[in-house]
Amino acid sequence: MRSLLFVPADSPRKFAKAMQGEADALILDLEDSIAAAHKPAARESATDFLREWRSAPRAATILVRINALDTGLADADLDAVMRARPDGIMLPKAESGADVQQLGAKLAVREAENDLPDGSTFILPIVTETARAMFGLGSYAGASRRTRALTWGAEDLSASLGSEVNRLPDGGYAPPFALARNMMLFAAAATGVDAIDTIFGNFRDSAALRAECEAARRDGFAGKMAIHPDQVAIINETFTPAQKAIDEARAVIAAFAANPDAGVVSIDGAMYDRPHLLRAERVVRRDYHLGGIGGG
Numbered sequence: 396m397r398s399l400l401f402v403p404a405d406s407p408r409k410f411a412k413a414m415q416g417e418a419d420a421l422i423l424d425l426e427d428s429i430a431a432a433h434k435p436a437a438r439e440s441a442t443d444f445l446r447e448w449r450s451a452p453r454a455a456t457i458l459v460r461i462n463a464l465d466t467g468l469a470d471a472d473l474d475a476v477m478r479a480r481p482d483g484i485m486l487p488k489a490e491s492g493a494d495v496q497q498l499g500a501k502l503a504v505r506e507a508e509n510d511l512p513d514g515s516t517f518i519l520p521i522v523t524e525t526a527r528a529m530f531g532l533g534s535y536a537g538a539s540r541r542t543r544a545l546t547w548g549a550e551d552l553s554a555s556l557g558s559e560v561n562r563l564p565d566g567g568y569a570p571p572f573a574l575a576r577n578m579m580l581f582a583a584a585a586t587g588v589d590a591i592d593t594i595f596g597n598f599r600d601s602a603a604l605r606a607e608c609e610a611a612r613r614d615g616f617a618g619k620m621a622i623h624p625d626q627v628a629i630i631n632e633t634f635t636p637a638q639k640a641i642d643e644a645r646a647v648i649a650a651f652a653a654n655p656d657a658g659v660v661s662i663d664g665a666m667y668d669r670p671h672l673l674r675a676e677r678v679v680r681r682d683y684h685l686g687g688i689g690g691g
């Protein structure tokens with residue numbers, strides 16, 4: 396998943412617009428973009444959107460962001476939306492692998508109730524939204540086979556820390572937030588899943604979005620969340636591996652395959668050893684995922 400577009404679950408207009416777009420995934424939001432008084436209605440409209448999505452076959456993934464486990468709202472969210480078979484659930488304010496396991500148990504019950512295959516609903520936790528969550532980052536590895544990717548958020552973390560801002564005047568993240576971003580990248584790699592970058596809020600500034608996407612791809616992120624349809628094309632473009640990078644990766648894999656006993660090979664005057672091979676395999680694997688987007 397390169398682009399994951401948030402769609403507030405109480406807006407039929409935005410859902411209709413998102414349906415026509417090119418996002419690899421939609422995230423129907425029941426959490427922060429929905430006022431408390433509108434949560435019950437948003438659950439019902441999210442369920443209607445999911446059914447509409449299912450009736451118009453689309454090669455993309457659909458998730459629901461439920462409310463956090465400690466809000467008392469998550470069970471009612473799941474009771475409603477699991478009737479309509481989302482591909483995945485986004486878990487906000489996750490603090491550890493145990494939270495993912497707890498959600499996994501709730502999903503297993505709803506899968507059984509709704510005649511869905513056991514384990515078919517994936518989980519995408521947001522893993523940096525509280526100070527305590529930062530200390531749980533090592534616990535996602537091996538916690539649940541449902542974990543599809545990890546992502547992070549800066550807004551709730553600033554609220555948790557009491558920070559005045561999370562970005563510096565030059566647009567980059569202030570140190571605590573850069574640390575959260577980077578640690579989440581390590582956590583995703585340690586878990587063996589994709590790292591998805593957080594949103595870029597200023598949706599009119601496409602140059603700054605592009606720069607942030609390029610920095611994220613360079614560092615190892617596989618995709619980025621969006622809040623506005625105009626952000627999707629830029630995200631898809633930057634996170635689609637360049638043909639040159641794929642060709643280079645295939646050349647490295649081919650060189651090692653042709654020399655199975657070699658620990659090191661040379662291609663066009665450059666040295667390649669095991670880390671290069673592993674990186675090349677990742678590039679090709681991600682390219683393969685692109686061809687296979689869909690279904691969840």
Ligand code: COA
Binds near residue numbers: 400401403410413
């Ligand atoms: N998904 C689908 N459609 C969206 C959209 C979204 N996230 N954001 C905007 N649109 C639609 C608008 O409805 C509008 O459609 P229209 O031409 O049919 O009226 C069109 O795109 C242009 O929108 P625009 O006028 O530029 O923005 P806006 O002022 O209507 O909306 C936001 C701005 C920020 C309120 C809106 O983008 C939004 O709700 N984003 C998601 C917020 C969210 O989910 N936050 C939680 C996660 S951080």
Ligand code: MG
Binds near residue numbers: 427548550551
């Ligand atoms: Mg939030």
